[in-house]
Amino acid sequence: MPSDQVFRSRVSARIANQLDHLLRGYGLPNYMENWEQTALALGGALGGYLPGAVVPPFAQRLRKETQSVILPGEERALRAYLKQRRATGTRLNLNYLGEAILGEGEARRRLDAYLALLARDDVEYISVKLSSIFSQINLVAYDATLEAVKERLRELYRAALQHTYRHPDGRTSSKFINLDMEEYRDLHLTVAAFQQVLDEPEFMALRAGLVLQAYLPDSFAVQRSLTTWAQGRVARGGAPIKVRIVKGANLAMEKVEAALHGWEQAPYSSKLEVDANFKRMVVYGCQPKHAAAVHLGVASHNLFDIAYAMLVRDRAGVRNLVEFEMLEGMANHQARAVQERAGGLLLYAPVVKKEDFHSAIAYLVRRLDENTAEENFLHDLFGLEPGSPTWDKQRKRFLVACQLMERVSDQPRRKQDRRLEEDAGDSVPDLAAPFHNVPDTDFSLPQNQEWIQDVVQRWRTHTPDPIPLQIGGELVGESFPGTGSDPSCPGVVAYRYAPRRPCPGRSGAGGCHGCPARMGCDHCCRTQGVVAPRRYRTRTQPGRLDWRDDPGWWQGHHRSR
Ligand SMILES: Cc1cc2nc3c(=O)[nH]c(=O)nc-3n(C[C@H](O)[C@H](O)[C@H](O)COP(=O)(O)OP(=O)(O)OC[C@H]3O[C@@H](n4cnc5c(N)ncnc54)[C@H](O)[C@@H]3O)c2cc1C
Known part of the structure; x- marks a missing residue:
């Protein structure tokens, strides 16, 4: 797929350069027809000279090829699409495509795009990624991040309450906002923001939802606690919430993230466990008292999981509380069959405007991954029919996952807890053991957020001891007129120290040891060798002996003691 690397830039010359680079490295895709290969080869060769002429038709072609999966965001095309889908009785969940953003200007632009969608009379339901409406998600500053995210959510939820949607049967309802789930690090933040805002009196009547990813063992516990909380909300007169259960689309990214930081991978290590957890969450969610x-x-x-969920739903008698959702363009023939059997379908429809097409690439790559990963259902879909080898393979997987359902762990795989760790002290490490970095602190875990908040709190009120001089192994200093500052707190004295002073000329034979004043002055230190000067070579004057030139002299002196 050339699109990922090529379209990261919006600049035609850069796109042409990357296209040429890929074609040189990998050759022409052999799934293309001859004339397409020729056109692509020509484009690669000429793009460097005429990027403005070559790149737009190339981008246009890519957009056209993907338009069954990604919808055009331009007004006329979008309106026509919404009308056509509504005519077939399919409900739509629109998502303005975009991945995690870098700046607040872009965050505002995305927020405005969501608000514009909510204001349309032909839009009922939208999906939002938290990382697309706030650019500075920083879990070290968890509380501040949470407050900022909540503020953006309030703005969206207010718009959802303000605008109503008229359903084909004449009913009206407020607009629906669903929070998509992305990385593991966002799980607890998303849930906390969602619950805290919906607990505010202004939003008690709002129906809203979020996604839980069954590939995270943690999700089942989160589902249970969300259910208990939602039951309380309903008992207090609030509206029910909605949870969409998916398996999870970011497995590759989670693996890379874990490897880079020295962490366990957050998702289960096998698809069987994921499938089992998915079914367990469906069964739990379909219990009438939970689904209410x-x-x-x-x-x-x-299709095995969809059929299973249909049976569970019907046996539990919660048909009107459980709906099925699929992605636009991924398997539309399946979607039609599911819609018919299930009595309705919510289609997730990603939308992107021409100028933002680069934002669609990550979505396309995830879909490609889903279609091609060895164990996935869609990988086996072509030629799938009862009795075929791929059917038997998928059927077996399904049955084994059913057996595993009650036993699969619901404990987080990432357990790091900085609160419980002790300093290694003087213990000597095994020097023969291979080198391993200490894992980075995982701030997505609540216990580590608690730990860092506690550290920050302690240091906020902590005044460090004044720093004396150390001379000849002894700590010297009765007054501490020197002050140090912390650039993050201008005007505040961060610490005090005893500075070296000019020599009053009273040192004795033993340097500072003999100096009656014991003042730690320049003179004693230099002439009596209390702080031993070290040989230090500068490039200009080799062999020159001058401790002042050695930037490490002070540390070296201390370390050697
Ligand atoms: C309407 C809709 C909304 C969605 N919203 C989101 C969302 O907000 N967030 C999100 O993350 N995803 C979302 N997705 C994508 C979803 O996660 C994938 O479509 C889904 O995982 C594919 O699962 P499946 O049951 O269709 O197929 P299956 O083939 O049964 O399952 C594939 C999934 O199994 C898991 N898997 C595969 N191999 C392994 C392995 N070796 N180890 C561990 N796990 C493995 C992966 O999760 C993979 O995606 C959404 C999908 C739909 C249809």
Whole structure:
């Protein structure tokens, strides 16, 4: 797929350069027809000279090829699409495509785009990624991040309450906002922001939802606690919430993230466990007392899982509280069959404007991954029919996952807890053992957020001891007129120290040891060798002996003691 690397830039010359680079490295894709290969080769060769002429048709072609999966965001095309889908009785969940953003200007632009969608009379339901509406998610500053995210959510939820949607049967309802789930690090932040804002009196009547990813063992515990909370909200007169259960689309990214930081991978290590957890969450969510407070969306393209969820839903008698969701363009023939059997379908429709097409690339790559990963259902879909080898393979997987459902762990795989760690002290490490970095602190874990908040709190009120001089092994200093500052707190004295002073000329034979004043002055230190000067070579004057030139002399002196 050339699109990922090529379209990261919006600049035609850069795109042409990357296209040429890929074609040189990998050759022409052999799935293309002859004339397409010729056109691509020509484009690669001429793009460097005429990027403005070559790149736009190339981008146009790519957009056209993907338009069944990614919808055009331009007004006329979008309106026509919404009308056509509505005519077939399919409900739509629109998502303005975009991945995590870098700046607040872009965050505002995305927020405005969501608000514009909510204001349309032909839009009922939208999906939002938290990382697309706030650019500075920083879990070290968890509380500040949470407050900022909540503020953005309030703005969206207010718009959802303000605008109403008229359903084909004449009913009206407020607009629906669903929070998509992305990285593991966002799980607890998303849930906390969602619950805290919906707990505010202004939003008690609002129905809103979020996604839980079954590939995270943690999700089942989160589902249970969300359910208990939602039952309380409903009992207090609030609206039910909705949870969409998916398996999870960012497995590769989670693996890379874990490897880079020295952490366990957050998702389960096998698909069987993921499948088992997915079913367990569906069964739990379909229990009538749970579904009444937490409506369920079952989002999958795996027909075994969809059929299973339909049976569980019907046996539990919660047909009107559990709906099925699929992605636009991924398996539309399946979607039609599911819509018919399930009595309705919510289609997730990603939308992107021409100028933002680069934002669609990550989405396309995730879909490509889903279609090609060895164990996935869609990988086996072509030629799938009862009795075929791929059918038997998927059927077996399904049955084994059913057996595993009650036993699969619901404990987080990432357990690091900085609160419980002790300093290694003087213990000597095994010097023969291979070198391993100490894992980075995982600030997505609540216990580590608690730990760092505690550290910050302690240091905020902590006044460090004044720093004396150390002369001849002894600490010297009765007054501490020197002051140090912390650039993050201008005007505040961060610490005090005893500075060296000019020599009053009273040193004795033993340097500072003999100096009656014991003042730690320049003279004693230099002439009596209390701080031993070290040989230090400068490039200009080799062999020159001058401790002042040695930037490490002070540390060296201390370390050697
Ligand atoms: C309407 C809708 C909304 C969605 N929203 C989100 C969202 O907000 N966030 C999100 O992350 N995803 C979302 N997705 C994508 C979703 O996660 C994938 O479509 C889904 O995982 C594919 O699962 P499946 O049941 O269709 O197929 P299956 O083939 O049964 O399952 C594939 C999934 O199994 C898991 N898997 C595969 N191999 C392994 C392995 N070796 N180890 C561990 N796990 C493995 C992965 O999660 C993979 O995606 C959404 C999907 C739909 C349909």
